[in-house]
Amino acid sequence: MNEMLNGFIDQWALDLWILATASLVAASCAMVGVFLILRRQALMGDAISHSVLLGIVLAYLISGTNSLWVMLIGAVIIGLITAWLAETLHKTSRLQTDASIGIVFTLFFSIGVILVSLYTGQIDLDQECVLYGEIAFVPFDTLIFGDLESGTDIGPRAFWMILLVFLIVTLGIWIGFERFKTVTFHPSLAISLGISLTFWHYFLMTLVSLTTVASFDAVGAILVVALLIIPAASAYLLAKSLKAMLWLAILYSQAAVWIGYGISYWLDSSIAASIGVSAGLLFVLTISALQMQKAVQQNDYKRKIQAGEL
Amino acid sequence: MQTFTLLNDHSQWQQIGSQLALFWSFEDINATWVLIGSLLLGMSASVIGAFAFLRRRSLLGDALAHAALPGVMMAFLLSGSRDAEIIFIGALASSLIGFWVIDWLPKNTKIKPDAALAITLSFFFALGLMLLSYIQSSELPNKSGLDKLLFGQAAAITAEDIHILVMVTSVILFAVILFFQKFRLITFNRLYAQTLGVPVKFYEMLLAVLIVLSVVVGLQLVGVVLMAAILLTPIAAARFWSHQLSTLLILAGLFGALSAALGSQISYIAPAMPTGPWIVVSLSMLFLMSFVFAPKHGLLKRYNDYRNLRRRVMQENVLRTLYKLLERNHFQQNDFTLAQITSLRSISSQQLQTTLKQLIQRHWVEEVQQHFYLTEAGLHKAIKLTRRHRLWESYLSQHADLSSEQVHHQAEKMEHILNKDQEEQIVAELMQHLADPHGKPIPQLPETATSGAKR
Numbered sequence: 001m002n003e004m005l006n007g008f009i010d011q012w013a014l015d016l017w018i019l020a021t022a023s024l025v026a027a028s029c030a031m032v033g034v035f036l037i038l039r040r041q042a043l044m045g046d047a048i049s050h051s052v053l054l055g056i057v058l059a060y061l062i063s064g065t066n067s068l069w070v071m072l073i074g075a076v077i078i079g080l081i082t083a084w085l086a087e088t089l090h091k092t093s094r095l096q097t098d099a100s101i102g103i104v105f106t107l108f109f110s111i112g113v114i115l116v117s118l119y120t121g122q123i124d125l126d127q128e129c130v131l132y133g134e135i136a137f138v139p140f141d142t143l144i145f146g147d148l149e150s151g152t153d154i155g156p157r158a159f160w161m162i163l164l165v166f167l168i169v170t171l172g173i174w175i176g177f178e179r180f181k182t183v184t185f186h187p188s189l190a191i192s193l194g195i196s197l198t199f200w201h202y203f204l205m206t207l208v209s210l211t212t213v214a215s216f217d218a219v220g221a222i223l224v225v226a227l228l229i230i231p232a233a234s235a236y237l238l239a240k241s242l243k244a245m246l247w248l249a250i251l252y253s254q255a256a257v258w259i260g261y262g263i264s265y266w267l268d269s270s271i272a273a274s275i276g277v278s279a280g281l282l283f284v285l286t287i288s289a290l291q292m293q294k295a296v297q298q299n300d301y302k303r304k305i306q307a308g309e310l
Numbered sequence: 311m312q313t314f315t316l317l318n319d320h321s322q323w324q325q326i327g328s329q330l331a332l333f334w335s336f337e338d339i340n341a342t343w344v345l346i347g348s349l350l351l352g353m354s355a356s357v358i359g360a361f362a363f364l365r366r367r368s369l370l371g372d373a374l375a376h377a378a379l380p381g382v383m384m385a386f387l388l389s390g391s392r393d394a395e396i397i398f399i400g401a402l403a404s405s406l407i408g409f410w411v412i413d414w415l416p417k418n419t420k421i422k423p424d425a426a427l428a429i430t431l432s433f434f435f436a437l438g439l440m441l442l443s444y445i446q447s448s449e450l451p452n453k454s455g456l457d458k459l460l461f462g463q464a465a466a467i468t469a470e471d472i473h474i475l476v477m478v479t480s481v482i483l484f485a486v487i488l489f490f491q492k493f494r495l496i497t498f499n500r501l502y503a504q505t506l507g508v509p510v511k512f513y514e515m516l517l518a519v520l521i522v523l524s525v526v527v528g529l530q531l532v533g534v535v536l537m538a539a540i541l542l543t544p545i546a547a548a549r550f551w552s553h554q555l556s557t558l559l560i561l562a563g564l565f566g567a568l569s570a571a572l573g574s575q576i577s578y579i580a581p582a583m584p585t586g587p588w589i590v591v592s593l594s595m596l597f598l599m600s601f602v603f604a605p606k607h608g609l610l611k612r613y614n615d616y617r618n619l620r621r622r623v624m625q626e627n628v629l630r631t632l633y634k635l636l637e638r639n640h641f642q643q644n645d646f647t648l649a650q651i652t653s654l655r656s657i658s659s660q661q662l663q664t665t666l667k668q669l670i671q672r673h674w675v676e677e678v679q680q681h682f683y684l685t686e687a688g689l690h691k692a693i694k695l696t697r698r699h700r701l702w703e704s705y706l707s708q709h710a711d712l713s714s715e716q717v718h719h720q721a722e723k724m725e726h727i728l729n730k731d732q733e734e735q736i737v738a739e740l741m742q743h744l745a746d747p748h749g750k751p752i753p754q755l756p757e758t759a760t761s762g763a764k765r
Contacts, residue, residue, distance in 0.1 A: 093550070106594075
């Protein structure tokens, strides 16, 4: 009896770790995504989430460890390089912005995939993991506090990493809120006030890189895009202010995590992919509701006009 | 799974050599087909991608390729077979739905085009991955190999796939040749096409279908994730070489075919290697080379042009300064020291010396004991420049209502650019106003009145 209970609690603890990690991932992505949507840099999010793979692989190959800080620094460097290179290419070669983004991130991602295939035995990464992430295995890769034998197990590595990033992102947005607002909605005013557009642009890119690398273990390189863009876009449809949009995006992302978890349990499918799908479904639902409302309103006006009330 | 360790082993090189020999002896029918398929795919995808690029929808192909994934999975789930035709139809259907969504969202909601692209891409891809993971955890027969669609695997391609590939790419290339004029028209001047009565909507739809087709047919070879690059990078590279659409298309096709063949060969020899990334890497190398070395618009050429222009501007500035000095001394003295020149124009002494050396080489200036003279030809040139400078100044102050401080900076740039016709036009506009806003006379060229300049 006691053993069964213990097993039950273990299973429950695993689920809890997974859910906690997923909801932190989703919340961080949603917050960063809001600014990507508003600044029309959705594709930059796509690009950075792809090239972060190269950052992780290179950081691992150069340093030989996969410690938290190395991964974060590698990802931030490569993320900033991507943003900078795309912009420089756009300026020097007169290519359109999206074209230069496309050229840079496909190259970086390709090199990343090739390196993964080359060192597949030596790196704790494979093509599958790049795509799906392995949120189901998150609880097994734990951080141990103190030395390996006698130290205490303080929980999954991925969880602590995303918690750290979540705190950085929240703090960054909280401190820079007014600045971000000005830069996003009123770039010319920002310039006249002496706020550096370049600094805040690259600061945002840093946050995107941090978020993607921390989400990488959990949801993989490409599904991050779904979490970055879709909840923020859903919130964009409804919100009337920046604060409201941030809260709504977080709300959407949390709903997506819970629904996605349910779907994956039901279909025995990948948790990360199911979360992405449910974020999309919520978006579709929002759009349909808005379209219906629009149709009803139009009908209403039509009736009123025909009845001569307007 | 074969681990692909670094190739330091002698026997491994030999093995690769023999595989290459086998590949190029065309004895292995399948390998030959893969080569032909990848050549055709590279060509058609880059040609059709060129139109997407020129219509400023570079990343459309990326989204459409991702959007094909759930269709493939649904087709497999519903039919239970992996026939190339069924997979093809499934991918086509969901890619078209994706295209419709990308088009519909910005038109009917406040979602912006770039966000619409990212939303469609990630949602469809998540859906595809969810279905894939569902399939892989289920008990369905012959489910293996579906995941090869993500990065492409030339070695896993079947004869049937190749047949479809050859057919579809031929159709695409044929369609582009057939409708070349119409496509060109709607790409560069949509409004004009409309006024001509060309059914623009129809041709845009046709272009979209062709893009979807080439994306879908390339999935096996290049993979979902990197399809964007083969549509986009070749034309971006070709653009550095030419501005002529037909040349662009041929070049893009060439680049695409070359790198597709290269990538599929690497992947064929080393089966652990995914094809798509190698294609993209070789494409990017071609892009980089074009970017730097292309004779007309390459980086080197532009840097060179820029340096030449800077040098010319510097020379002309020094000439004009010499003329000003001449003017100050009422054309009595024509030898000036370095210090005198730098007093009128802010220029580092080293730069001034190199510029003066260049001027001496061109026989515009002569040097005698640290003193510099304007020669006959140099004087002529200097008068021409000063004339243009002052003409432009008075033109601006008369017609643009600028203050005399503002006009000087404008003229400082324009004097290097104006040509003879423009000069005459300005003279005609100004009538007989022969002084600039600062009160200095506008000199005449010596041919018309040599004494006038030295009045």
